[in-house]
Amino acid sequence: MKTTEIMARLRAKYPGEVEYLQAVQEVLESVEDIYNRHPEFEKAKIVERMVEPDRVFSFRVTWVDDSGTVRTNTGWRVQFNSAIGPYKGGLRFHRSTSLSMLKFLGFEQTFKNALTTLPMGGAKGGADFDPKGKSEEEIMRFCQAFMTELWQCIGPDQDIPAGDVGVGGREIGYMYGMYKKLAREYNTGVLTGKGVNWGGSILRPQATGYGALYFTQNLLHRIGKDVKDHRIAISGFGNVAWGAAEKASQLGAKVIAISGPDGVCEIPDGITPEMTDYMLVMRASNRDKVEDMATKFPDRCKFTPGGKAWDIPCDIALPCAFQNELDEADARKLKENGCWCCCEVSNMGCRPEAIAFFQANGILFAPGKAVNAGGVATSGLEMTQNASHINWSGKEVDEKLHFIMNSIHESCVKYGLQPDGSVDYVKGANIAGFMKVAGAMLDQGIV
Numbered sequence: 001m002k003t004t005e006i007m008a009r010l011r012a013k014y015p016g017e018v019e020y021l022q023a024v025q026e027v028l029e030s031v032e033d034i035y036n037r038h039p040e041f042e043k044a045k046i047v048e049r050m051v052e053p054d055r056v057f058s059f060r061v062t063w064v065d066d067s068g069t070v071r072t073n074t075g076w077r078v079q080f081n082s083a084i085g086p087y088k089g090g091l092r093f094h095r096s097t098s099l100s101m102l103k104f105l106g107f108e109q110t111f112k113n114a115l116t117t118l119p120m121g122g123a124k125g126g127a128d129f130d131p132k133g134k135s136e137e138e139i140m141r142f143c144q145a146f147m148t149e150l151w152q153c154i155g156p157d158q159d160i161p162a163g164d165v166g167v168g169g170r171e172i173g174y175m176y177g178m179y180k181k182l183a184r185e186y187n188t189g190v191l192t193g194k195g196v197n198w199g200g201s202i203l204r205p206q207a208t209g210y211g212a213l214y215f216t217q218n219l220l221h222r223i224g225k226d227v228k229d230h231r232i233a234i235s236g237f238g239n240v241a242w243g244a245a246e247k248a249s250q251l252g253a254k255v256i257a258i259s260g261p262d263g264v265c266e267i268p269d270g271i272t273p274e275m276t277d278y279m280l281v282m283r284a285s286n287r288d289k290v291e292d293m294a295t296k297f298p299d300r301c302k303f304t305p306g307g308k309a310w311d312i313p314c315d316i317a318l319p320c321a322f323q324n325e326l327d328e329a330d331a332r333k334l335k336e337n338g339c340w341c342c343c344e345v346s347n348m349g350c351r352p353e354a355i356a357f358f359q360a361n362g363i364l365f366a367p368g369k370a371v372n373a374g375g376v377a378t379s380g381l382e383m384t385q386n387a388s389h390i391n392w393s394g395k396e397v398d399e400k401l402h403f404i405m406n407s408i409h410e411s412c413v414k415y416g417l418q419p420d421g422s423v424d425y426v427k428g429a430n431i432a433g434f435m436k437v438a439g440a441m442l443d444q445g446i447v
């Protein structure tokens with residue numbers, strides 16, 4: 001296969017699906033060499049099949065806001081690939097959600113889930129609903145309306161959604177309540193990220209951020225360093241950023257910045273446990289303003305409107321917000337200010353030019369599909385607990401998560417080791433995930 005030819009065909013077929021095309025290009029470039037050494041892949045047209053979702057559901061979601069006005073949104077579920085298990089992946093509620101975005105996320109999820117070592121295929125879904133400024137009741141009505149369509153597409157052995165941007169424990173609760181009413185099925189395993197009293201796993205809310213720090217620690221230990229005593233800049237203040245900030249502080253690092261769509265909060269003496277707890281209040285408020293942190297903790301925090309986390313001098317950058325949130329100019333600024341490591345926690349958080357700049361300038365870089373896989377891995381652990389009707393302790397879940405992150409790091413090293421002894425983590429993660437999915441597709445014939 002030739003990446004350029006496949007990309008030209010996809011660009012003609014899906015013009016304007018920029019996020020999807022960007023994600024596919026990155027993976028194909030990484031795997032082209034190894035793919036071409038396997039004629040059996042080419043014979044079965046693995047790549048051509050892998051870049052197309054198995055199926056896509058699209059539906060209208062109508063609900064009534066607090067003023068009595070009828071509102072209409074669009075919802076989707078993209079079931080991308082089931083070669084290694086039932087479809088698995090989150091739901092995103094954000095005003096910019098589109099089919100292209102969910103195809104990119106579903107495609108990435110397929111390889112990420114393969115890296116976790118657990119039997120999960122890839123999927124993603126969501127709606128162009130904007131949670132910003134919505135009341136608790138509006139959130140509930142939207143989640144219920146969304147589920148009146150989604151329930152027919154999912155099931156504990158078919159497709160298991162979870163949270164993503166704009167969807168946390170509260171939204172999963174409202175959706176699960178409606179699912180039971182419609183489906184008359186009471187198997188908690190149909191969704192993950194549930195409350196701990198009704199089938200949720202201890203540590204699932206923290207898992208993406210904790211896992212990201214375990215991965216970062218692995219990457220640093222390999223070169224004789226540690227996160228301890230280093231300055232970390234984090235973008236975002238949602239669930240992922242929260243878990244990352246908490247674990248980074250526990251490991252002795254100093255979180256010196258968090259950011260939001262309105263600007264950046266500089267925290268020169270490092271984030272405190274009270275401040276990380278407050279991130280949860282900020283997320284639940286639906287105000288989408290990081291300035292609230294500076295208002296609440298004026299002595300520790302300096303807010304700069306319009307600023308980014310990447311403006312603040314740091315050693316390690318952890319993008320935890322949204323795709324393409326870190327561009328080449330940001331990468332240059334990070335380097336100028338002394339940053340030497342960037343672990344992408346958001347899905348496709350860095351623009352390709354930013355990644356190229358990091359790699360060309362000796363800045364350690366690891367991609368989201370490896371770094372953030374602890375979230376979906378712990379969803380997999382939640383599914384196991386649900387299926388076997390048991391609850392593991394926090395310690396048990398944390399140990400399993402840690403073990404999984406170590407093995408993801410090992411896979412990246414195995415497939416990404418360069419002749420000079422360094423590791424290309426982008427290549428490593430893409431090839432490791434790809435080989436597993438491609439092998440399974442081959443075993444299962446032309447379907």
Ligand code: GLU
Binds near residue numbers: 088112347376
């Ligand atoms: N949305 C998360 C991700 O991007 C978690 C998905 C899940 O737990 O299914 O991996």
